[in-house]
Amino acid sequence: MKFNIILQFLCFLTLNSVVFGQTIPKEELIFLTSEWKGERFDDGRPKIPDDLLERAKKIGIDDAWTVLENEGYKNQFEGNWKMVHDEVPVVGRALTALFMPSRPDVEKNIKERGINSQGRKGNTNSWPIEVLTKGDVYVADSFGKIDAGTLIGATLATSIYSKSGNGVVFNGSARDLESISQIKGFNAFVRDFHPSFLEEEVLMGLNTPIRIGQVMVLPGDLVLAKREGVLFIPAHLAEQVVGTAEFVALKDQFGFEMVKTKKYSTGEIDSDWNEKLKAEFFEWLDKHPELVKMSKETLNKILSKRTW
Secondary structure, eight states, X not given: OHHHHHHHHHHHHHXXXXXXXXXXXXXXXXXXXXXOOSOBOTTSOXXXXXXXXXXXXXXXXXXXXHHHHHTTOOXXXXXXXXXXXXXXXXXXXXXXXXXXXXXXXXXXXXXXXXXXXXXXXXXXXXXXXXTOOTTEEEEEEXXXXXXXXXXXXXXXXXXXXXXXXXOEEEESEEOOHHHHTTSTTOOEEESEEOSSOOOSEEEEEESSOEEETTEEXXXXXXXXXXXXXXXXXXXXXXXXXXXXXXXXXXXXXXXXXXXXXXXXXXXXXXXXXXXXXXXXXXXXXHHOGGGOOSOHHHHHHHHHHOOO
């Protein structure tokens, strides 16, 4: 009996070493993202549905930012990036990594535990890549380091894209720009590109809260990275933000059509709508159901909050 208790305790310690090394406990991640009521990954990270990720690729950052601002989320945007391709958006669920300046004792312990107890391979900057799934965006804070702060080169970028079908957002740098630019569909938002190799950095957090510039990023956040910059949308607001941005795009499309046909003036379209104009907009929506990607429930919720 006593032996069984000891064995169970040792198994518990081993399991927690494997699961929680460089991470936070699942219960803590669920606590931090408690507003999310949908499906989660095994580690507790919110799992925004794939169809919502596809819809998010088509919305504008300006419209999405406005929704967050109106909800009181004022620290969600970060600009001043360099990209591989200006025209390739990076949209998906955040998988976060926190890097710090290395110190020999800490890096030694982390690598020994990761390699010997967790089955990890290579340098710690490859560890987040091992756990990427389709639709993830690898988001890393490496304290803005450029020279010797290159978290990826062409080989790791290829691995990232093969696992996630997505790009990266690094508060740090990358190398091999010419080769990376040949990976069709891949993009990297970084502080700069540099020919050096990664040195004197160690992974201190994997799927933990991190800071990217002015933003607190949580695992599972919806990443919306386009030419303007990067917007991090809390998972529980993703449906509302995407749906509202889609609604704004529909309203704009309707307005453009009304102006082109000279049925209404730009002044009428850009000011508060009267009841007649509202009714015509709803009739237009009924005639174009293929344009409405959101659920009826979401549309009704947006309309109930809409100030005309």
